[in-house]
Amino acid sequence: SSELTQDPAVSVALGQTVRITCQGDSLRSYYASWYQQKPGQAPVLVIYGKNNRPSGIPDRFSGSSSGNTASLTITGAQAEDEADYYCNSRDFGGGTKLTVL
């Protein structure tokens, strides 16, 4: 079982804001990285470090951290954001399935 805990599923209305959280003791010393995975595809890094986006990731994706909890926020969710999201600090969280309504 994972040492990073995520809610299994979250939903958001199109255009609204959603926060996906990740909890674990390792997050007190590691910034979480976040990955988006769509069906049949490899994971894609969307957030790393304190709040950094790789080239090509829309600025509606942001990250934050406090204590043992890391958060991925999508501001103005789009239909194409529907995917599984995983947090990581070497170990992976169990993943959160995001549904955009």
Place this chain on the structure above:
Amino acid sequence: QVQLQESGPGLVKPSGTLSLTCAVSGGSISSSNWWSWVRQPPGKGLEWIGEIYHSGSTNYNPSLKSRVTISVDKSKNQFSLKLSSVTAADTAVYYCARGLVLATPGYYYYYMDVWGKGTTVTVSS
């Protein structure tokens, strides 16, 4: 632009050894990166298997450590995974990835920014 490509047998017999290779192109395996293996059983989440630095230093998932060996071949610019004593539970898509670790005051950054497309390995007789 660095690209990773996994290769190896798609079918392994129970109790056998799973062997995969990840070829690195567009960059050097001797760069300041950790080279990782991650797997995903059908319908399940991602599991970090382990990683290697070009010096040969390794870190493994404690739950798999007794069965895993990751090695690097700098002459071929590739790294490899061996997983022994496999069972049906090892059936998964196996990904290789490039990792980076940075230390800042009070925190570490760890992330995997380049991934291979993945290769499916089935354990079955």
